[in-house]
Amino acid sequence: MAVDPDKAVLDAFARQGPEGPLVMLNLLRFTPDGRPSYEEYSRRAAVFLSRYGGELLYAGDGAAPLVAGEGQAWDAVLLVRYPDREAFCGMVxxxxxxxxxALRTRALSEAVLQPTAPWTSRPGARPS
Structure with missing residues (x-):
């Protein structure tokens, strides 16, 4: 499984809407000795988050899932807010x-990087 987005995926992401803020869901599965490498990556990445207007909203360890299929448990979950797609693309x-x-890539055996947009950014959408 890929742990880093490729150029074609990033190019398509940059062209998609909606405009405005987004929150990136990060689901992470570490290699056996990957956590220290990811922690170093996170420490260094904080500079770039700040430079591009990003903000770490939440970082935590995954616990046993209450609803999930086999192999869907994750070691860590992060939520990172970016002012817009341009900021994220500029950072990467x-x-x-x-x-x-390379610190991040080396640290992870699997990852999900899922962009999300607030429901309020879609006409007629309301949170339940």
Whole structure:
């Protein structure tokens, strides 16, 4: 399973709507010795989050899932807010940021990076 988005996926993401803020859901499964590498990546990535207007909303360890299929438990969950798609794409394209991504790649055996948009950004949508 891929742990980093490829260029074609990022290009398509940049062209999609809606505009405005988004929250990126990160589901992470670490390699056996990957947590220290991910912690170092996180420490270094904080500089880039700040530079591009991102904000770590939540980071926590995964617990036993209450509803999930076999193999759907995750080691960690992060929620990161970005002001818009352009900010996220700018961050991941930043050459300085790209120099630290090997720490993340090395740390993970599997990952989900799921962009989300607030329900209020869609006409007629209401949270239940």
């Amino acid at each position: 394209a930043d050459p300085e940021y790209q120099r630290i991504t």
